[in-house]
Amino acid sequence: MRLLERKPDGSLVFRESTDTDVPAYAILSHTWLANNNEEVSFQDVEAGTGKSKAGWRKIQFCADKAATDSLRYFWIDACCIDKKNSTELSKAINSMFRWYQKAARCYVYLTDVSTYDGKDAPQQCLFHWEATFRKSRWFTRGWTLQELLAPTLVDFFSLEGERLGSKLSLEVIIHDITGIPRAALRGEPLDGFSSDERMSWASYRHTKEEEDQVYSLLGIFDVSMPLIYGEGKEKAYKRLQEEIEKIYRGDNSDQFAVGFDLFAIPEAAQFVARENELAEMHRLLHGHKFRSVVVLHGLGGIGKTQLAIKYTTRHKEKYTGVFWLNANNEDSLKLGFRDIAQHVLEDQKGKPSTSTLANVDLDGNLDQVVTAVKTWLNLQRNTRWLMIYDNYDNPRTPDNLDRSAVDIRGFLPRADHGSIIITTRSAQVSQGHYIHVRKLANIHEGLEILSNTSKRENIEKDRDAIALVKELDGLPLALSAAGAYLEHVTTNFSDYLRLYKTSWLKLQRTSPQLSSYEDRSLHTTWQITFDRIEQQNAASAKLLKLWSYFDRRDVWFELIRHINSADDEWIQKLTKDELNFNEAVALLCRFGLVDADRSPQHQFGSGGAWQGWP
Known part of the structure; x- marks a missing residue:
């Protein structure tokens, strides 16, 4: 890495560093001038020239801010990379996300955002800059995406050098402009977000060279690959996808890859982000050599299934196969295993790995089908699958005399690899790491569910809506049931709250069914829970x-x-x-x-x- 140092006489000198001896440094994020020749280049700094160029102002700005923050060194892409050296350029682009990530501070210099209107002093009209900030070209450029996400400390400055705020203080505005989740802006590991989601963050961004639209994403996906300018965006994108596949699924993914099938997965349209739980699931399930099991435990209607769906759709590309099973009873499990067998045989037709499945009569003995699927999952190199056992609410235990109780052990692969999610209301499930799914603590999340299901907008400050959300106590199913009812009537939130308190049972029995909760209403959810408790x-x-x-x-x-x-x-x-x-x-x-x-x-x-x- 080549850093800049400004000497007392104002001259610039380079400091060459290896990966192991890089000192603390600041880094600049900016948009290039329309005339690239006006940017100060590596050759300009080497020759001691460039002060007459328009880009010199950026260097002065970065040097001044670094000095203010007691940082001796700083880095600017325009002049710290010898772009005439293709080897150096390729290495720099593959390393750039890491360089921004390790910077002590990142200064975003916005030449198209001014805090001065020609009349008032800059500090007197700071409220004027938000509109131009939202329209800044910086938010439309491909390379600035990683410059926003990688560093921990990011400060935004106007053309005049006035500080506008930090990534943290401007988080709400930046989220609104970019659509990037706040968790990502706050430094949540990016592999916790799906490939599709990360791709969407760059969908409206542009670069001068078409290939750079892909190369600017290397750090976002933590991959490295050679740069081939002239190959075109499509070929570059294909190579990127191949590298992502290798990292997430391994080199043998084609032998076991099964297309992601949404048919068996319930709808999750009303899900609101449980980022802490999703991050914990990702930590426990992904990247381990041995089998990982997560048990999502909680009250009926609390959102366990919705959480499993969100994790699955967010991380599906990291698995060669994702298989969803209804573990409510043994019959539904066996039918689910038959569906898996059909799916695998369709997608892996003729592959040697499916020989056991191909020899089983799928319309015959379902126990044999279960055994064959488990044998396929147990194969030594078939390690990147994800199984979800949903609604395992009636586990067979010594004190559970219910004949319909399920012993899930007979339906779990024996191999010490793969990932498993189990959702349950019972605390007697002994497999895996427990995550207790609790009610929504943030009232804004409850309002989001109520707004989505009722199709009523701008309810954030509605006192009656807030009172209803508080009454429903953060239970997603209760909130969804309320919203489903309100969507089809003219009843306001205040009247619904009165009905809820005085005619609970009638209200629940007359509420529309929720597709996202299959055949469950709030009433049936409680009844099932009560019956199980009464049995025990x-x-x-x-x-x-x-x-x-x-x-x-x-x-x-x-x-x-x-x-x-x-x-x-x-x-x-x-x-x-x-x-x-x-x-x-x-x-x-x-x-x-x-x-x-x-x-x-x-x-x-x-x-x-x-x-x-x-």
Whole structure:
């Protein structure tokens, strides 16, 4: 890496550095002048010339800002790369994302944004610059995408050198201009976003050379490849895709690649970003040599399936095959395995790896089909698949006497490779890393779901909409059900809230079905959960019904014992000792209906959305 240093006399000198001895430096982000000859080049700096060029102003600006930040060295693409040396140019372009990433500070110099209107002093009219900032050419150039995302500290400056703000302070505006998720702007690893999503960030950006529209994305995808100017954009893009495939799927991906099929995956149109959970799933599932299993556990309707769908669609290109199974019962699992077999045989017809599948009668014994699919998944080099077992809510356990309970172990591949996601309401699933999917904590996410499903816009400041979201307590299914009802009626948010409180059951039974939740309504979701609880512990079910009259208030052992009545034999048994009470409440905790409060009173708190149900 070649850095610039400004001497006391104003002259510029280069400092050559290897990858291991690079000092702290600042870096400039800018748009090139219409006349490239007016940019100060490597040869100009070498010869001690270039001060008369228009581009000298950028160098002066960067040097001044670096000095202000106590940085001795700085880097500018226009003059720190010898572009006449093709080898050096290729190495620089392949390294540029990393160079921006490691910079102590990045200064974005916007020559088309002014804070001076010719009348007032710059500091007096800063409010004038936002409109021109939004239209800045900098947001339309291909190379500036990585210059926005790679550095940690990015500051924006006007033509006059006035600081407009940082990437953090201007995050809302930048997100609005670019459509780039805020998590990416904040430094979330880019491999946590799908290839399609990252490609979309550059879709409206342009470069002078058509191939540079592709080469400017190398760092965004963390790939390296030779530069071949003259090959055209399409060939360059094809090479980029091949490199991405090698990184994510491996060199043997063609032998096991199965096209991504959306048919088996439920709709997720109302999903709102759970970026923390998605990042945790990505950390646990991707890039490991051994099998990775993630269990998404939470209350029915909390968004487990939606979260699994979002992860799947975001990261599908990292897997050679993505297979979705309904684990509600054994029959649905077996039919799902038959669908997988058909899909693999269609996409991998004639491949040696499918010989076991090809010899099985798909219309015959489904147990044999399950075994054949598992054999294919177990193949030594078939390591990049993702299996999703959705709705595994009734696991077979020693204390679960339900004949329809499922032992998922018989449907899991035995190989120590691949990735698995399990969604469940039960806390008795023993496989994998647990991620507890909780209610939406951010009221704006609840408003987003309500707005999307009701088709009613600009509700962010609607007091009645906010009150409804608070009443529904961050439960995505409850919010979606409310929105689905409101889409087809003229009822306002205030009236719906009144109906919700006074006629809960009738309202839920008359609400439209939600395609994104298959055949589940809020009422059926609670009923299924209640039935499972009642099967396992009748006292837990009765306590849940009693709790519904407490209007979201906490419950503890002494409180229940205080209301002990001779007419309520079940309460007498429940409060005979604290162990009975704890056993009953623990089951409700496992189903995600209540949470333990570690206060001195040993209270248990409930979510609000289910309380109208019993």
